[in-house]
Amino acid sequence: MKRAELVNQIHKKKSFLCIGLDSDITKIPTHILSEADPVFEFNKQIIDATADLAVAYKPNTAFYESRGVEGWISLKKTIDYLNQLAQPVFTIADAKRGDIGNTSTQYAKAFFEALNFDAITLAPYMGQDSISPFLQFKDKWAIVLALTSNQGAFDFQFIQNQENQDKLFESVLKKTKSWGSTENMMFVVGATKAELLGQVRKHIPDHFLLVPGVGAQGGSLQEVAKYGMNKEVGLLVNSSRGIIFASRGTDFAEKAREEALKIQQEMAVLI
Amino acid sequence: MKRAELVNQIHKKKSFLCIGLDSDITKIPTHILSEADPVFEFNKQIIDATADLAVAYKPNTAFYESRGVEGWISLKKTIDYLNQLAQPVFTIADAKRGDIGNTSTQYAKAFFEALNFDAITLAPYMGQDSISPFLQFKDKWAIVLALTSNQGAFDFQFIQNQENQDKLFESVLKKTKSWGSTENMMFVVGATKAELLGQVRKHIPDHFLLVPGVGAQGGSLQEVAKYGMNKEVGLLVNSSRGIIFASRGTDFAEKAREEALKIQQEMAVLI
Numbered sequence: 321m322k323r324a325e326l327v328n329q330i331h332k333k334k335s336f337l338c339i340g341l342d343s344d345i346t347k348i349p350t351h352i353l354s355e356a357d358p359v360f361e362f363n364k365q366i367i368d369a370t371a372d373l374a375v376a377y378k379p380n381t382a383f384y385e386s387r388g389v390e391g392w393i394s395l396k397k398t399i400d401y402l403n404q405l406a407q408p409v410f411t412i413a414d415a416k417r418g419d420i421g422n423t424s425t426q427y428a429k430a431f432f433e434a435l436n437f438d439a440i441t442l443a444p445y446m447g448q449d450s451i452s453p454f455l456q457f458k459d460k461w462a463i464v465l466a467l468t469s470n471q472g473a474f475d476f477q478f479i480q481n482q483e484n485q486d487k488l489f490e491s492v493l494k495k496t497k498s499w500g501s502t503e504n505m506m507f508v509v510g511a512t513k514a515e516l517l518g519q520v521r522k523h524i525p526d527h528f529l530l531v532p533g534v535g536a537q538g539g540s541l542q543e544v545a546k547y548g549m550n551k552e553v554g555l556l557v558n559s560s561r562g563i564i565f566a567s568r569g570t571d572f573a574e575k576a577r578e579e580a581l582k583i584q585q586e587m588a589v590l591i
Numbered sequence: 592m593k594r595a596e597l598v599n600q601i602h603k604k605k606s607f608l609c610i611g612l613d614s615d616i617t618k619i620p621t622h623i624l625s626e627a628d629p630v631f632e633f634n635k636q637i638i639d640a641t642a643d644l645a646v647a648y649k650p651n652t653a654f655y656e657s658r659g660v661e662g663w664i665s666l667k668k669t670i671d672y673l674n675q676l677a678q679p680v681f682t683i684a685d686a687k688r689g690d691i692g693n694t695s696t697q698y699a700k701a702f703f704e705a706l707n708f709d710a711i712t713l714a715p716y717m718g719q720d721s722i723s724p725f726l727q728f729k730d731k732w733a734i735v736l737a738l739t740s741n742q743g744a745f746d747f748q749f750i751q752n753q754e755n756q757d758k759l760f761e762s763v764l765k766k767t768k769s770w771g772s773t774e775n776m777m778f779v780v781g782a783t784k785a786e787l788l789g790q791v792r793k794h795i796p797d798h799f800l801l802v803p804g805v806g807a808q809g810g811s812l813q814e815v816a817k818y819g820m821n822k823e824v825g826l827l828v829n830s831s832r833g834i835i836f837a838s839r840g841t842d843f844a845e846k847a848r849e850e851a852l853k854i855q856q857e858m859a860v861l862i
Contacts, residue, residue, distance in 0.1 A: 344697070380694055380697075382690055382701065385697070385701035385702075386697040386698070386700040386701040388667060388701070388705035388706065389663050391705075392663045393660055416688065416689055417653075418687055418714055419651070419687055420739070420740070423651055423653045424653070426653035426654050427656065427657070429657040430653065430658075430662075431656075433657075434657060434658060434662075435659065443689055443714040443716050444716060445714050445716045447742070447745065447747055448743045449741050449742050450741070450743050468691070469691070470717060470720050472691075472692075472719045472721050473717065473718060475718030476759070476762060476763065476766075479750070479752050479759065479762060480752065480753045480754065481750050481751065481752075481753065482752065483750075483751070488750065491750060495746055495747075
């Protein structure tokens with residue numbers, strides 16, 4: 321998907337919500353477990369109940385790989401289902417990959433071709449040749465981890481460079497942005513530290529940010545919008561468990577819609 | 592596999608060779624492509640030809656994921672085959688994963704349970720909660736990227752911390768080692784900068800190192816042993832393309848054995 325189409329969908333739906341399909345088979349409603357592919361069936365019902373409220377969906381590959389070959393089949397069915405929706409959605413493989421050049425090309429083929437995702441999340445530790453191969457695919461996106469929302473973010477991402485006092489996440493932003501453009505690169509910036517979004521915006525005013533950590537992890541949507549929004553919105557705010565596991569009964573899809581609707585309504589006034 | 596057993600195998604085989612099963616379907620011999628599962632058949636023949644010379648095998652998951660569900664099936668067959676060899680080998684999923692805590696647990700299940708690997712490679716960017724879940728599995732290993740052998744290693748891994756002048760890869764070594772032990776943690780340190788192995792050994796004298804970059808990527812085995820070996824050898828030196836693609840004809844397994852034998856013979860005098 322092109323950036324213009326993403327921005328168009330955001331305005332159409334008055335939403336910059338991304339729904340994380342972290343569809344842990346041990347947490348999905350038990351009445352679905354009798355289905356041939358319970359994880360896909362769960363995803364399908366969540367998607368059907370929320371597709372008019374969300375502009376993006378983001379399966380985290382860990383929850384599929386943990387089920388081996390079967391999980392990979394569920395993931396394939398899920399992306400195929402997302403890609404045939406009447407209203408297009410932006411699709412993100414939350415895979416956090418990153419390897420040397422020729423190997424990264426294989427990952428790009430995995431997620432952009434074998435599975436037809438619009439975007440993949442990437443870890444920056446191995447530098448340019450681990451990221452650049454993903455930028456060679458037309459209308460596909462690399463979403464690079466800059467500042468994550470977990471406790472471990474404080475272990476390395478705030479190390480200060482003695483040359484220029486930049487924190488590591490800032491070095492990642494400054495260097496990485498030159499490898500691509502605002503049309504094929506985004507950055508992950510956690511919402512648990514919303515005021516840092518302002519610092520991030522100094523380095524990358526125009527890029528889209530993928531923001532986890534709103535809701536369950538404690539970040540506020542208003543704060544995120546205040547510090548992170550740009551003239552084309554420039555935000556995809558993710559919620560996973562808060563939506564998909566809002567209920568674990570037979571009403572799970574309905575409750576997921578209610579949660580998504582609450583967030584979408586908050587977003588509508590911010591856009 | 593326990594560390595003692597790994598060390599035992601190294602002495603038995605007089606080898607610390609790890610063979611990288613980067614089995615790119617576009618590079619395997621064409622006569623194999625008519626097999627039902629050509630990548631598995633290729634791996635099987637490589638393994639049969641080299642299992643007495645190598646102590647470890649390391650499929651890089653990218654080359655399997657790029658083929659979608661089929662690739663995941665080839666990977667499953669390959670690890671199952673490795674796990675039934677008469678002489679045990681150490682198995683590494685070169686997956687370079689890393690995610691927030693509950694998600695990392697899913698990756699651990701994927702590679703330690705759904706697939707029964709001994710070890711997985713991990714990216715350190717997200718810190719402790721992205722690594723620790725892998726250390727909760729008995730006799731399983733986390734192999735953390737410290738200093739990689741690619742060009743992009745220079746982008747971030749050498750950034751100097753203004754607090755203590757440590758380079759980023761040193762901060763990773765110093766902090767990460769405290770999360771596990773020499774019995775469940777190793778580090779990736781590239782051989783293209785062999786003299787840096789000495790610097791690495793100051794921080795982690797006793798850990799095993801997984802060393803890529805010998806051969807095709809230019810590192811010398813003698814240099815690696817000189818700077819990197821410890822009293823229990825402490826090295827797994829990987830070679831991928833130089834062995835598995837030594838020939839692309841019908842003699843590929845025989846030629847792979849010849850290349851592996853050359854390296855094993857060099858290793859035998861160094862142990």
